[in-house]
Amino acid sequence: MSKLADFLQKNESELLSDWMNEQLAGVRRRDLMNDADLQTQSAELLRAITQAAKNGNVTDLSRGEWTPVRDRLTDISSSRAKQGFSSSETAMFVFSLKQPLFKRLRTELAKDPETLFTETWHANTLIDKLGLMTTEAFMKTKEQLIAKQAEEMLELSTPVVKLWQGIVAIPLIGTLDSNRTQVVMESLLSTIVATNSKVAIIDITGVPAVDTLVAQHLLKTITAAKLMGAECILSGIRPQIAQTIVHLGINLADVITKASLADALALALQKTGKTVVRVDRANQKPGERKDGVDEKDLAEKKGA
Amino acid sequence: MDRIPILRMGNFLLVTIQVDMHDQLALTLQDDLTSAISKNGSRGVLIDISSLEIVDSFIGRMLANISAMARILDAQTVLVGMQPAVAITLVELGMAMPGVKTALNVEAGMELLRELVKAHHLETGDDDDSQN
Amino acid sequence: MMTTLKTESVPLRSSADVVTLRQKVRAWTAELKFSLVDQTKMITASSELGRNTVSHGGGGNCLMEVISNDIRSGLRLTFEDQGPGIPDIELALKDGYSTGSGMGLGLSGSKRLVNEFQIASKPGEGTRVSVVRWK
Numbered sequence: 104m105s106k107l108a109d110f111l112q113k114n115e116s117e118l119l120s121d122w123m124n125e126q127l128a129g130v131r132r133r134d135l136m137n138d139a140d141l142q143t144q145s146a147e148l149l150r151a152i153t154q155a156a157k158n159g160n161v162t163d164l165s166r167g168e169w170t171p172v173r174d175r176l177t178d179i180s181s182s183r184a185k186q187g188f189s190s191s192e193t194a195m196f197v198f199s200l201k202q203p204l205f206k207r208l209r210t211e212l213a214k215d216p217e218t219l220f221t222e223t224w225h226a227n228t229l230i231d232k233l234g235l236m237t238t239e240a241f242m243k244t245k246e247q248l249i250a251k252q253a254e255e256m257l258e259l260s261t262p263v264v265k266l267w268q269g270i271v272a273i274p275l276i277g278t279l280d281s282n283r284t285q286v287v288m289e290s291l292l293s294t295i296v297a298t299n300s301k302v303a304i305i306d307i308t309g310v311p312a313v314d315t316l317v318a319q320h321l322l323k324t325i326t327a328a329k330l331m332g333a334e335c336i337l338s339g340i341r342p343q344i345a346q347t348i349v350h351l352g353i354n355l356a357d358v359i360t361k362a363s364l365a366d367a368l369a370l371a372l373q374k375t376g377k378t379v380v381r382v383d384r385a386n387q388k389p390g391e392r393k394d395g396v397d398e399k400d401l402a403e404k405k406g407a
Numbered sequence: 408m409d410r411i412p413i414l415r416m417g418n419f420l421l422v423t424i425q426v427d428m429h430d431q432l433a434l435t436l437q438d439d440l441t442s443a444i445s446k447n448g449s450r451g452v453l454i455d456i457s458s459l460e461i462v463d464s465f466i467g468r469m470l471a472n473i474s475a476m477a478r479i480l481d482a483q484t485v486l487v488g489m490q491p492a493v494a495i496t497l498v499e500l501g502m503a504m505p506g507v508k509t510a511l512n513v514e515a516g517m518e519l520l521r522e523l524v525k526a527h528h529l530e531t532g533d534d535d536d537s538q539n
Numbered sequence: 540m541m542t543t544l545k546t547e548s549v550p551l552r553s554s555a556d557v558v559t560l561r562q563k564v565r566a567w568t569a570e571l572k573f574s575l576v577d578q579t580k581m582i583t584a585s586s587e588l589g590r591n592t593v594s595h596g597g598g599g600n601c602l603m604e605v606i607s608n609d610i611r612s613g614l615r616l617t618f619e620d621q622g623p624g625i626p627d628i629e630l631a632l633k634d635g636y637s638t639g640s641g642m643g644l645g646l647s648g649s650k651r652l653v654n655e656f657q658i659a660s661k662p663g664e665g666t667r668v669s670v671v672r673w674k
Contacts (some may be wrong), residue, residue, distance in 0.1 A: 243609070243610070285576075288495065289491060289495070289576060292491035292494060292495070293491050295491075295511070296490075296491060296511065299511060299512070299515075300511075301511065301515070323495070323498045323499070326498045326503055327491070327494035327495050327497070327498045328494070329509070330489055330494040330497060330498065330503075330504065330509055331489045331490075331491065331494045331509060331511060332486075332487065332489070332509040332510040332511040332512075332515060332516075333511060427558055427561060427562065428558075429554045429555050429557065429558045430554035430557075430590070431554060460565075460579065460582075461561060461579065461582050461583055461586060462583075463583045463586040463587055463590070464587060464645055464648060465586075465590060491576075492575050492576045492578075492579040493579060495576055495579070495580075496576070496579045496580050496583050496652065499580065499648070499651050499652055500583065500587075500648035500649075500651065500652065501647070501648050501651070502648075
């Protein structure tokens with residue numbers, strides 16, 4: 104049973120001021136937090152620790168009485184991560200409590216080396232654990248921030264464009280990972296439905312490399328589109344990628360491929376019953392065409 | 408017992424599946440459709456699954472079976488309106504449903520059905536007067 | 540540290556029960572705010588495994604649990620039956636394998652629809668399949 108709680112309670116104000124001095128002497132990010140706020144944060148944490156330690160248990164921090172301390176530390180860590188503190192700076196907030204604590208303990212228990220050692224050890228392990236907790240919470244917040252940013256970037260980089268009535272295209276740029284390909288897939292399929300498109304062109308001109316996993320994802324997307332009633336054309340396959348595909352033994356037998364986006368578009372137009380006709384403007388009277396086709400009539404057909 | 412209604416449109420049959428089917432209901436549909444094709448001499452079947460949020464391997468197999476059975480009875484089948492999430496899940500499950508024709512919606516489905524029936528008649532030299 | 544936030548046991552004795560299970564899984568995954576595709580995958584997996592429990596396991600139940608570790612939360616479904624068991628699990632997990640009674644894609648397919656998949660089965664001792672989908 105640790106007597107740390109009593110000790111903390113008795114020496115609260117001195118501990119706090121010593122701790123503040125420690126912190127102010129170390130790396131002090133005044134640009135991110137002013138002294139008054141730091142003082143408040145430190146005081147509240149110290150009080151919480153004192154309260155929790157009253158049960159006599161300072162080794163098992165998963166127990167109920169330590170929940171307020173854990174929550175408080177998680178909040179502090181989390182907000183510091185968002186504010187721009189580094190993980191060490193955040194951990195030091197907790198670790199810097201050691202020195203003042205040990206100093207006071209030594210003064211207080213000078214005559215009782217046995218107890219001094221025990222309580223110092225308790226205090227040491229306690230602060231280590233609190234420090235680790237702080238770092239973990241910090242990391243978690245950072246990871247969440249990164250995940251959110253990645254998601255936002257993902258949304259920006261996978262636009263699906265309508266090329267013509269009934270034809271959509273998705274120009275993929277950059278490396279495709281599992282996560283991104285999933286987003287691409289869902290985006291393409293929902294756009295197919297929304298625009299009522301029978302043909303979808305997946306252009307991979309901007310994709311530097313394709314591995315088995317990416318190829319599998321693309322194939323899944325194409326199969327899913329087919330199940331829904333739309334056809335996919337894969338275009339922009341660079342020679343190196345064609346080689347990789349063959350080497351990896353990926354079977355593209357059921358997939359229509361075109362070397363360029365232009366070829367894919369031509370095929371897509373054909374599949375949707377459209378045709379592109381050259382208009383010779385040089386030698387025709389207004390309203391007349393060389394091949395005898397009525398321009399207005401053709402324009403109406405094209406827009407259909 | 409509840410059944411899924413089958414509508415007749417000239418030479419075609421139209422089925423709209425809107426409920427979360429339990430196995431028995433699905434099998435009943437299979438029976439009802441094959442009977443209806445036979446009884447009406449239908450040339451085409453349009454199955455609208457745009458309201459189906461879940462298609463598992465059982466339902467998938469049932470749909471593929473209907474398509475196969477219809478073909479034996481000289482009718483073409485088109486499945487329309489599959490939701491993206493359903494398509495993605497079916498592919499992940501490994502059900503590619505080869506041999507099943509699909510279209511984005513009822514309109515595109517009817518168009519496809521007409522084309523298929525026409526092509527089939529040309530192929531099989533059928534000079535039966537099929538109005539649709 | 541894994542905690543269970545919510546549990547419910549769903550009996551699986553008939554195909555109507557499988558429909559009930561699908562609806563419950565839909566409700567729970569929607570509550571957990573799973574994406575539409577993830578919801579669909581999980582519901583479909585529950586349908587496959589639920590059906591197996593009813594038709595091959597002679598009936599059983601599904602334990603639904605909302606679980607959470609420090610990083611994320613998810614849904615765990617554990618299907619249990621006292622049926623004949625699966626003599627060769629590896630074979631059963633192969634795509635397209637069927638005992639003639641249509642087990643086919645259900646087991647192997649479900650595995651691809653979830654993040655974690657565990658199966659324990661011995662002939663004569665029933666089967667337990669546990670799957671997890673994380674948010």
